Amino acid sequence: MQNYIEYASSFDPRITSRIRGVEPGRIAVFEKLVGRPLPASYRAFLEVMGADDGGLNITVDGTASIDDLIAYYREELKPGVWEPPPDTIIIGVGSISLPEIGLLCAANEEPRVVFVTNKQVLGPYAASLEKLLFRLVFGCYRMNQEPKAFYTSSYESIGRKHVLAQARDLSVSLGFAALEFSDDVSFSGEKPGAAISISQYAKEGMSMVITANRQEEVDRIGAVFVQNFNVRKV
Incomplete structure (x- = not known):
């Protein structure tokens, strides 16, 4: 603790x-x-x-x-x-x-x-x-900074599949480093000036929060996930 x-x-x-x-x-x-x-x-x-x-x-x-x-x-x-x-x-x-x-x-x-x-x-x-506690703190504080955006998908819109591993790989390709409390339910990542949190529970859609120093960067990252995972901004 x-x-x-x-x-x-x-x-x-x-x-x-x-x-x-x-x-x-x-x-x-x-x-x-x-x-x-x-x-x-x-x-x-x-x-x-x-x-x-x-x-x-x-x-x-x-x-x-x-x-x-x-x-x-x-x-x-x-x-x-x-x-x-x-x-x-x-x-x-x-x-x-x-x-x-x-x-x-x-x-x-x-x-x-x-x-x-x-x-x-x-x-x-x-x-x-322990991973849950760290994840919740990360979400409560780091991911609560502005500007930010929320994205989500239904289970059907992602083909009724668990796609968190692919979303993690895409995040890493965009420069995000995986934080050590990431697991098979949630991915938390950071890079200079930006952070991302993605979750997908069993037989549910994917939810994602992106925060960055500039709104343009938030939107740019979000657009990549919209294209690849059919998520929508909420």
């Missing part, structure tokens, strides 16, 4: 004044409800920002607060009726925009962040919790 705090602080030096961690006893209560050891990366997240993530909003419009998660496990989950998929810990609930968010805890691997519903994994959200 220290790397995340340093990265977030490079954009917002006051970030540490807005986040709030969870005491060990409260984490132990949640771990008992989950019924399995919490992954080290998630425990570190809870210790630093499990009570208040400072507005990062990993669930978009839901909650990742440990108090809400404890209430969810106690009141909403019912064995045999409504329960997490196997090997999954629910870490985000209550969103209108997204399903529940979970950690898929495969043996000897860093847990993937996934969208889940009753007993079923719907698809990936991020390759790891």
Whole structure:
């Protein structure tokens, strides 16, 4: 989590004044409800920002607060009726925009962040919790600079295919360097004077944000993606 705090602080030096961690006893209560050891990366997240993530909003419009998660496990989950998929810990609930968010805890691997519903994994959200946190900070701060433009496509308009790898390759050909928190769900890239963020979730269209020092550069980059991926400006 220290790397995340340093990265977030490079954009917002006051970030540490807005986040709030969870005491060990409260984490132990949640771990008992989950019924399995919490992954080290998630425990570190809870210790630093499990009570208040400072507005990062990993669930978009839901909650990742440990108090809400404890209430969810106690009141909403019912064995045999409504329960997490196997090997999954629910870490985000209550969103209108997204399903529940979970950690898929495969043996000897860093847990993937996934969208889940009753007993079923719907698809990936991020390759790891750390990558998701860095991606959200990048989107919240770096990609919120002007001028910028948003582009999107439907799943049908891109041939009902996952095309993020091709979009990443096109970005690199345009001079963007891939940031280390890019994964198979989202690409984040920068070059002097410009930045790009592209996401495509399972069986969905592609969404993209471009920011640059000049509007002409934003439009020039966007036009390349319009031509190659049939995205449209929104």
